[in-house]
Amino acid sequence: MMDDVSASAAGSSSGSGDRRNSKRPKYSRFTQQELPACKPILTPLWVISLFTLVGIIFIPIGLASLLASNDVVEIVDRYETACVPPSMINDKVGYIQNPAISKACARVLKVPKDMDKPIYVYYQLDNFYQNHRRYVKSRNDKQLRDASKAYETSGCDPEKTTVDGTPIVPCGLIAWSLFNDTYSFTHGNGESLIVNKKDISWKSDRDHKFGSDVYPKNFQNGALIGGGKLDSKKPLSKQEDLIVWMRTAALPTFRKLYGRIEMDLKENDIITVNLENNYNTYSFGGKKKLVLSTTSWLGGKNDFLGIAYLSVGGLCFFLATAFTVLYLVTPRKLGDPSFLSWNRNSGIQ
Structure with a gap:
């Protein structure tokens, strides 16, 4: 009898010891995934x-x-090769880098269908990698927003200061490479088509990212000119071509808004485009296209x-x-x- 009691006591103590030493977690409907759930068949x-x-x-x-x-309705005209003089067709880089050679070029476009206003004017670049990491980082947002931060040029390498150390406003490669081809349009009857360039950028960018008290300083004053110049008398918040350009594209082929034509165009109308072919895409094998497009309730053509x-x-x-x-x-x-x-x-x- 004593043996049975001692054996049972030993068994119970060993059982409680096993439970204490067990690594099994305490039972819970949550841990065992037994909570009420939808289990459709x-x-x-x-x-x-x-x-x-x-x-x-x-x-x-x-x-x-x-x-x-x-x-x-969309009109797309590629012009970077057509605007090179025949004598310079084998030396396109020399043509675009020579300021003595006129960059004026005339293109004739035919309207395929009726185009209702507003007609959006875009420029399209191919093989231009605005999403390159070093290119995207080459800017200083504090400098763009606040005039008191003009000396903030961190991150703007290699376009941060002039030779004598004076800060460039706006600094960085994005601003330095500003697109600078220009377009003017004439209707077939000789009437000029006015391009409205107001409100072509995002309102949030104008109001919050580019200061109304920040003015360009020392911009494009170096020996190597990257792209377009800015009006030193206008604040950055009013320079919408720059604002549009500095919203970098995610893909190597992209379009950016140049302006709007506030006039209807009829089928078979002839449009003469007088452009300045200033922007250098020849060094990296890029393409330039002029795009005129209407929109629908869904946006552009896609x-x-x-x-x-x-x-x-x-x-x-x-x-x-x-x-x-x-x-x-x-x-x-x-x-x-x-x-x-x-x-x-x-x-x-």
Whole structure:
């Protein structure tokens, strides 16, 4: 009898010792993922209905997007090669770097369809990597916002100061490489088309990123000129070409807004463009294009969104049809949901 008691006592003490030494966490419905949750069972009817619903929603959106994109009238004219004099066609870099050679160039555009105002004028650059890390970082936002921070040039290498150490405002490679081709437009009847350059930049940029008391200083005064010059009598918040340029693009091919033409153009109208081909894209094999475009409720011309919606909607319809045929031809008996582990456990409790 004494042996049994001692044995049971020893067993209980060893059991309690095992529990104390165990690394098993305390039971919790949270840690064991047993909290109430939605656990849907995807039956053939649910899957077919879901794919059909997605197709019904996506295909009309895709069609509407494509129709809106097709309503946009766009004129694209590549001119960087056409504006090089024949005698300099084999030395384009020498042509663009020689200030003695006139950069004036005339282009003739024909309007393919009626273009309702406003007509947006863009310049497009190809093979220009504004997203390069060192290029993107070459600016100082404090200097752009506050006149008292004119000496803040950190991060602006290599365009931070002049030879004598005077700070450049605005400093950095982005401002230094400002696009400086210019365009003027004449209608076929000799009437000038005015390009409105007001409010072409983001209002948030004008109000918060570029100060109304910050004026250009020592800009493009070095031996190597990168791009356009700025009016030293206008604050940076009013120099919208600079503001547009300094919102860097994510891709090597991009468009930036140059202005708006507030006049309707009719089909087959002839537009003469007098431009100054100043910007050097020849050194890095870049391309320059002038773009005139209308807009729709969806924005500019872009077929990708409509094609993407139509592709997804069409794929969903195809899968719904395929699953329907498969279910009708070779039906499969569904299992009893009551045998699922979570249903079985809840029944036991």
